[in-house]
Amino acid sequence: MHPARSxxxxxxxxxxxxxxxxxxxxGIPKAVGGVGAVYYALAFALTVGGLIASTFHLGNPQRAWRAFSQWRTSWLSREAVLAVLALAIMALHGxxxxxLGYQPAFLGLLGAAxxxxxxxxxxxxxxxxxxxxxxxxxxxxxxxxxLSLAGGALLAGRMDPALWLLIAAGAVQLWAWLQGDKAFAENATTLATATRIGEEVRAFEPPHTGGNYLMREMVFQVGRKHALKLRAIAFALMIALPVLIILVNDKHLMVGIAVxxxxxxxxxxRWLFFAEAEHVVGLYYGRAQTPLSSE
Structure with a gap:
């Protein structure tokens, strides 16, 4: 799929x-008074900044409020409702x-959950x-x-849990890549199963002679060599180097570099998460035949 920056x-x-x-x-770390103000301001800046960025992917950002209306059936709506509740509770906690100089335990646990x-x-x-x-x-x-817990632990300066969370995240990331590379083939979706015409079905001509929304957003390929190189870069930056820094030197400056x-x-x-994702609609355009392009 096309990796949207927003x-x-x-x-x-x-x-x-x-x-x-x-x-x-x-309550980790114990952040009260002026120090607490800096910690909570940073946390809210990152969180709210991310939520604001998400609105730029909407066709009509002014209608973002409608995302709250389908919480019974939509994970997007549930995310929106939970985000508002979480930020409201953590604002009171902050x-x-x-x-007042203390972090209320009940509000903190509820907000963390x-x-x-x-x-x-x-x-x-x-x-x-x-x-x-x-x-x-x-x-x-x-x-x-x-990844959320590991990044948060790094920002909180808690190196012991950060170390183990990073190692666990690295293992799951490798699992996700290995699992994902064979997921499309194991899904067994083809033009034949989609149309129910028969095993020999194939596209006579492309569905469109020009570009369209589906091709822009859902049909995107990244070359195999390019993807593997980016995976190595992502793993080194996201997992390996921060783990090495924690093991060798966990002083404040180095922790900042690790973050x-x-x-x-x-x-x-995350760029790879979207770029490598193969939507089954690509079958109609002859683009999603393999997990990664051989280009």
């Missing part, structure tokens, strides 16, 4: 922002920490899509949650 920023920024809020909600639920709801927007086999896997929500490297890696991995 959605990449949305999932990356909100993921690490909600992850940071989860740790703050758990106000108490900054103004809502933040994690929001991250999982975001992941489920993609996981539920059976038309995109690479996303329709258990690894998708697990990876979203682990930046990790976030850069998440951006690359």
């Amino acid at each position: 959605v990449i920023l949305f999932t990356s920024l909100s993921g690490i922002g909600f992850g940071f809020l989860i740790w703050l909600g758990l 106000a108490a920490a900054v103004l 809502l933040c994690l639920a929001t991250v999982l709801a975001t992941a489920m927007i993609y996981t539920q899509l059976k038309t995109v086999p690479r996303w329709n896997q258990p690894s998708t929500p697990i990876l979203f949650a682990l 930046l490297l990790h976030f850069a890696g998440v951006l690359v991995a």
